Amino acid sequence: MTIYDIAKEAGVSASTVSRVINDKPGVNRETRERIRALLAEHRYVPNEAARGLVTQSSRLVGVLVADIRNQHHIEGAYYIAQELARLGYCALVLNTGNSDEERAAGIRMLETRKVEAAVLMGSIFQTEAVRAAIACSLPEVPVFMLNGEIDLPNVYSVLSDDRAGTADCVAYLAGRGRKRVAFLVDQPTPSSQLKRQGYEEGAAKAGMPALVIAGVEGSVEGGYAAARALLAEHPDVDGLICSLDIIACGAMRAIADSGRRVPQDVAVIGTDNSVYCDICTPRLTSLNTMVFESGAAIAHKLVDCLEGRSTNRKTMLFTSLVEREST
């Protein structure tokens, strides 16, 4: 069913039908009603490709995700999908791998689809190659970045101040009398590096030597193994900050297995404030890195842009420590 079929049946031209479909003026009341009825009767649905071709619009928003299984990204995706549905847009989701080539290919794909905006989910996209690809393929399209920054005029960012937040965690523990606070960090990403920097700054300010175990696998087992090794080598550790809650959960188990108590002997802090915090025992004190707020903020920015309003290029969210039983 095309616009021509409807036009023929109604005995009018395609232009008239188009005017009815798009609620444009210049059609007689009765004619309009008649065509409306035919449209409904045949369940006419417009072909978006044809429409997009002539109007030079796609009503598509590209979403690049590196790891869809990250809670931050899921929340972001949720809010974005919700808002997009409200505005009649569609999300074109691309799962890029971990190489720069794949990420650039994803951006080129968005170009061929003529997306009207793009969202980059995660700090993993904060690389020079991505910057170049955007400058080259999507120089005019507003790009929104969750948890990262790229220095281009059309790239907007929402990030939480994980560096300062992590530094605050050290200060918090130091303020409660902890003398030796260690840091467990997963694979280096721009985001985990920020936390690491924060830890190091905090430790320096508290007059503690920095004690970092890097490259910890992001799982319960990873946290367990790392904490076990840490305690064996540094039995005087009395505070522990982890770049992921799940690592903290594993670490707490290792601490308990070594005969120490949490929080009396070792206080533990995670830096995600995820659901895990309420599930583990003792409940985990964690840094709220604003996953919900980030997701909502990026969706809000996107909508503002799509509807022609202006937004700040950068929105910084401030973290807060949620105290539970592990400190």
Added chain:
Amino acid sequence: MTIYDIAKEAGVSASTVSRVINDKPGVNRETRERIRALLAEHRYVPNEAARGLVTQSSRLVGVLVADIRNQHHIEGAYYIAQELARLGYCALVLNTGNSDEERAAGIRMLETRKVEAAVLMGSIFQTEAVRAAIACSLPEVPVFMLNGEIDLPNVYSVLSDDRAGTADCVAYLAGRGRKRVAFLVDQPTPSSQLKRQGYEEGAAKAGMPALVIAGVEGSVEGGYAAARALLAEHPDVDGLICSLDIIACGAMRAIADSGRRVPQDVAVIGTDNSVYCDICTPRLTSLNTMVFESGAAIAHKLVDCLEGRSTNRKTMLFTSLVEREST
């Protein structure tokens, strides 16, 4: 940069350029090279809308998600996105709300975008309204359903046998001497109803009266409150099965707070086998409902179909109980 711009610069017609782009025969070797160079130089990217219009194809797969935050759906999305990227397709993701109108609107949207396949994430789409919408809007397009079935020739399903699995859980507990096994279930969905049925069948077979608390909120607090009320009213409960792991986590806390021990006094089983199982204390025994396998299976079916191979209309996955410390 359109195909015409390239053609003009190369001094040939658009047809020739098109032949080069699509690697079709009938172009002189040198001409081909020359055009290739121009294409690369100007970073030509085809307009997929225009291409789709004439070839009557979209290279788009529609994905309807009700709750993107469900682990089953995330795993499915992950595998699907991965496979799609490999085949040069894009995922068009629509987040539908909870009403039948929104779901039908989503399906109509997929029709206007001319998707070549569709995926329905979750049993929530197993309704008569969705069936009608598919029959009407996407009668020719293969539709893949995760965790649900719809009786139409073009709808394919991947599901895990949660009914039998949950019944097995009851038998397992009964076999270990438990006399009174209760069941905590969240909001009714086709999937949770299946688990409930399984529980009731299992209880009947074990000669136990069914004891169901329905409508439990899907959170730690929800599980805590429900288990607390349950134990107050039925102090003789010595086994508990929960339709969600997170509810089981809350329930275990309530059991501990009531002065009972897990598993000695009350054994607890979840039915997701999620990450939560290893995080809580004691570690939770849970029914593996094959989230990874389901996701992989649905992606595999999709690929088979897209590449012109045939697949079974229905793939049933069998669950298995993963024993941990809570039983």
Added chain:
DNA sequence: ACTCGCATTGCAATCGATTGCATCCATAAG
């Protein structure tokens, strides 16, 4: 020398919409 065949290339239609401009007609104003 003529024709046949093949490789190369272009023409023009097509996909399904949108839209500026011209046309037509009826009514009202002069």
Added chain:
DNA sequence: CTTATGGATGCAATCGATTGCAATGCGAGT
């Protein structure tokens, strides 16, 4: 009765590709 006015409608171009068919030209076979 003529002309201005304006609402309703259609024509035809356009968006950026693809593709069947026709045309061209060149070398080879007879």
